[in-house]
Amino acid sequence: MTQIQQNLAAIKGQLPAGVELVAVSKFHPVEALLQAYEAGQRVFGESRAQELVVKFRQMPSDTRFHFIGHLQRNKVRVVVPCVSMIESVDSVSLLKLIDEEAGREGRNVNVLLEVRVATEAAKTGFEVDALLSAAAGGELSGFGNVRICGLMAMASFTDDMEQVAREFDKARAAFLQLKHGVFHDCPEFCRLSMGMTDDWQVAVNHGSTMVRIGTAIFGSRQ
Numbered sequence: 001m002t003q004i005q006q007n008l009a010a011i012k013g014q015l016p017a018g019v020e021l022v023a024v025s026k027f028h029p030v031e032a033l034l035q036a037y038e039a040g041q042r043v044f045g046e047s048r049a050q051e052l053v054v055k056f057r058q059m060p061s062d063t064r065f066h067f068i069g070h071l072q073r074n075k076v077r078v079v080v081p082c083v084s085m086i087e088s089v090d091s092v093s094l095l096k097l098i099d100e101e102a103g104r105e106g107r108n109v110n111v112l113l114e115v116r117v118a119t120e121a122a123k124t125g126f127e128v129d130a131l132l133s134a135a136a137g138g139e140l141s142g143f144g145n146v147r148i149c150g151l152m153a154m155a156s157f158t159d160d161m162e163q164v165a166r167e168f169d170k171a172r173a174a175f176l177q178l179k180h181g182v183f184h185d186c187p188e189f190c191r192l193s194m195g196m197t198d199d200w201q202v203a204v205n206h207g208s209t210m211v212r213i214g215t216a217i218f219g220s221r222q
């Protein structure tokens with residue numbers, strides 16, 4: 001086994017059943033992804049459009065990519081054909097654009113809505129209140145080509161795991177409110193993507209159903 005395959009096995013051994021693993025492969029070469037693929041990993045996370053396109057072309061056809069980075073409007077067209085999910089939808093206008101592009105491509109795109117729970121100004125995403133009011137106002141429904149599958153959140157970059165836990169709780173509360181509210185007839189609205197290398201155990205303990213782990217699998221990014 002290679003180091004990457006050992007890292008992957010160690011994480012899979014700790015992940016509770018039912019929690020999906022997205023192997024975040026951004027900045028790492030295709031050879032690294034292939035090692036994980038050979039060990040059975042099929043879902044990879046990428047955050048830059050051009051890098052995603054290149055890897056999408058080179059990886060075996062049953063590889064699935066999640067786009068997890070900030071998605072610029074002018075990159076939607078190149079990203080849509082390459083992804084099984086866009087986790088980082090942070091505005092209604094982006095949702096509309098993805099819906100249009102997916103329609104043009106004749107496909108359905110799974111998305112998560114990114115909710116901002118961290119205190120850092122740099123973090124993107126819907127504010128919780130804005131998200132809930134967009135939902136209540138019907139702005140998240142009626143799309144023909146996007147399937148809203150849940151929420152994604154990132155906690156603050158801090159060693160204070162109690163703060164991290166509070167932020168994950170905030171995301172989970174919003175998730176449950178939507179799941180039992182406007183999305184109660186949508187069984188696909190069932191995913192809560194939270195947790196990275198440094199905080200995924202906390203995230204899982206606070207309701208995550210999908211973790212996005214990069215460094216602990218592939219090593220540090222250059």
Ligand SMILES: *Cc1c(COP(=O)(O)O)cnc(C)c1O
Pocket residue numbers: 024026047068069154195196197198212213214215216
């Ligand atoms: C890079 C990234 C990750 C993975 O981070 P690690 O700390 O390397 O596990 C997860 N989620 C998002 C949105 C990212 O941009």
